[in-house]
Amino acid sequence: MELIAQTVPAWLVVVAGLIGLLVGSLLPGIVVRHSPSGEDARSAPSGLLLALVTAGLFVIVSMHFGLSWQLPAYFFFAAVAVVLTVVDARHRLLPNAVVVPALGIGTVLLALAAAGEADWGALVRALFGGLVLFVVYLILALISPAGLGMGDVKLAAVLGTFLGFQGWGTVFVGAVLASVVGAVVGLVVLASRRGGLRSDVPFGPSMLVGAMVAVLWGEGLARNYLLPAFY
Structure with missing residues (x-):
């Protein structure tokens, strides 16, 4: 994938934004449903905020991929x-009821994209990408269980699948950015005096932010800056 987004029809961007607003307005209910049982609808995150964030992401994704099978x-x-991101940031929890279906549904959608684009190699790479990140994070979790939980390990399989469909450079960039974002978040928490060196800062949001950036610009970053020798 290129660093510069491709030119796409204006109508697609508008439709993507509207779909994002609709989907985002439904997400607070999903967040509450998959949060600890003590939380109720009154403590749900702002529906307007999630709608705007989701709409913004949908617009960016549509500008990057255009009208494509992906x-x-x-x-x-x-x-x-x-x-x-919201559930983990609020409760330090990556619920299986979201992560596991995300892996299955994501794989099906990527398989449809591979069929539509006649690129089965991308799907095979996606499956291997999910396996590789799962194994890497599992090893890290076994070495340092205080730093990573099994929720992070299972999330790594999901992220590796979506990253792998784009390329191995994207997988690498996504993994690196997760660590970079996590380190920055940890430093901010420490500097703000809201936690100490042992603060339990959830790593899931950092993984997700790094993966989203990598999906959009990972191959370009790997090709031009991080791994030019491999291209």
Whole structure:
């Protein structure tokens, strides 16, 4: 994928934004449904905020992929990323009821994209990408269980699948950016005196932010800056 988004019809961007607003308005209910049982609708995140964030992501995704077979898959990915980011940030929880279906549904949508584009190699790479990130994060979690939980490990399989469809450079960039974003968040928490060196800062949001950036610009970053020798 290129660093510069392709030219797309204005109507597609508008429609993507409207769909994002609609989907985003439904996400607070999903967040509450998959949060700890003590939370109720009154403590739900702002519906307007999630609608605007989701609409913005849908617009960016549509500008990047254009009218393509991949577009539904990455709309889905963006919506899932919003839900998991909010739940993990609020409760330090990556619920299986979201992560596991996301892997299955995401794989089906990517398979449809591979069929539509006659690019089965991308689907095979996506499956291997999910497996590779799952194994890497599992090893890290076993080495340092205080730093990573099994929710992060399962989320890595989802992210690796979506990243792998774009390319191995995207997988690499997504993994690197997750660590970079996580380090920055940790430093901000420490500097703000809201936590110490042992603060339990959830890593899921950092993984999701890094993956979203990598999906959009990972191949370009890998090709031009990080891994030019491999291209």
